[in-house]
Amino acid sequence: QKEVxxxxxxxxxxxxxxxxxxxxxxxxxxxxxxxxxQYSGKSPELIMFIYSNGDKEDGRFTAQLNKAxxxxxxxxxxxxPSDSATYLCAVNRGTSYGKLTFGQGTILTVHP
Amino acid sequence: xxxxxxxxxxxxTEKGKDVELRCDPISGHTALYWYRQSLGQGLEFLIYFQGNxxxxxxxxxxxxFSAERTGGSVSTLTIQRTQQEDSAVYLCASSLTGGDxxxxxxxxxxxxx
Numbered sequence: 001q002k003e004v005x006x007x008x009x010x011x012x013x014x015x016x017x018x019x020x021x022x023x024x025x026x027x028x029x030x031x032x033x034x035x036x037x038q039y040s041g042k043s044p045e046l047i048m049f050i051y052s053n054g055d056k057e058d059g060r061f062t063a064q065l066n067k068a069x070x071x072x073x074x075x076x077x078x079x080x081p082s083d084s085a086t087y088l089c090a091v092n093r094g095t096s097y098g099k100l101t102f103g104q105g106t107i108l109t110v111h112p
Numbered sequence: 113x114x115x116x117x118x119x120x121x122x123x124x125t126e127k128g129k130d131v132e133l134r135c136d137p138i139s140g141h142t143a144l145y146w147y148r149q150s151l152g153q154g155l156e157f158l159i160y161f162q163g164n165x166x167x168x169x170x171x172x173x174x175x176x177f178s179a180e181r182t183g184g185s186v187s188t189l190t191i192q193r194t195q196q197e198d199s200a201v202y203l204c205a206s207s208l209t210g211g212d213x214x215x216x217x218x219x220x221x222x223x224x225x
Contacts, residue, residue: 034213043203043216044155088155090213099145099168100214102155 001026004091006103013110019076021106023089026070033065033072034090034100037083044088048074079110114138116217118204124223125194133189133220137206144187145207145214146179148200155203161187194224 005024013019021035032051036044050056050063050072062075072091076083086107090100117136125131137144146158157171161181172178176194181187191198201221205214 036213043219045216046213049213090155099157099160099171100155101157102147104154 002103003027003101004089004103006087006089006106008104008106010107010109013079013108015079015081015110015112017079017110019079019083019108019110021074021076021087021089021108023072023074023103024070025072025089025091025101027091027093027101028067028070029093030067030070030091032092033063034092035061035063035072035074036088036090036102038086038088038105040085047087076108079108081110081112084109116204116206116215118202118217118220120220121218122221122223124225127196127224128193130190130192131194131222133191133202133204133222135187135189135204135206135217137185137187137204138208138215141206141208141215142184143207143209143214144181145205146187146189147203147205149203149219150200158189158202191222194222196224198222199224 003026034049035047038044048063050065056063060077064073086105088105089103119134142163144161147155159179160168176192179189201219203219205216207214
């Protein structure tokens with residue numbers, strides 16, 4: 001079992017819809033969770049991080065964490081073509097320093 | 113600097129040659145990480161430096177790979193006797209606290225021919 005698993009997609013949604021990206025992790029000791037966006041040919045950029053169970057909202061983005069189910073998701077509301085990218089889920093065993101373990105990424109395409 | 117700076121941005125080398133990749137982290141960031149990303153693949157952890165602590169080298173794929181960080185700032189990743197499977201984008205990242213995620217540099221695309 002991979003440490004961090006994501007559906008590779010591609011996930012295709014129409015403009016204005018909600019895109020839902022999912023991630024599961026195997027290490028129950030994981031404490032911090034990150035979502036990165038990576039445009040083709042570019043390096044990853046941080047969108048959000050979440051530590052506590054529940055939802056965390058930032059603009060059009062909502063991260064959801066369920067530690068009991070070892071599941072973290074990212075919702076993108078009012079999806080725009082500019083949101084088309086690969087979304088990487090990453091997990092850290094601690095809440096401070098330490099390596100992030102990344103999933104393979106989900107390719108999202110938002111079509112007009 | 114304002115961001116994480118990596119050089120060179122592209123490097124083509126012949127199989128068997130040694131290469132050095134450089135990373136200059138964001139000023140004040142004590143944590144520095146190296147990852148690599150092969151075509152269509154996720155990010156593979158290589159090595160991590162935090163302050164004066166011993167680096168976490170657990171991700172280095174072979175003893176041909178080594179890295180150092182001088183003065184708690186600039187880092188150099190060295191690959192000796194390069195192989196074709198070393199071809200990838202090598203990404204450096206830095207972090208102030210670690211807990212709020214990393215900032216990545218633009219990467220070095222290494223091609224071994």
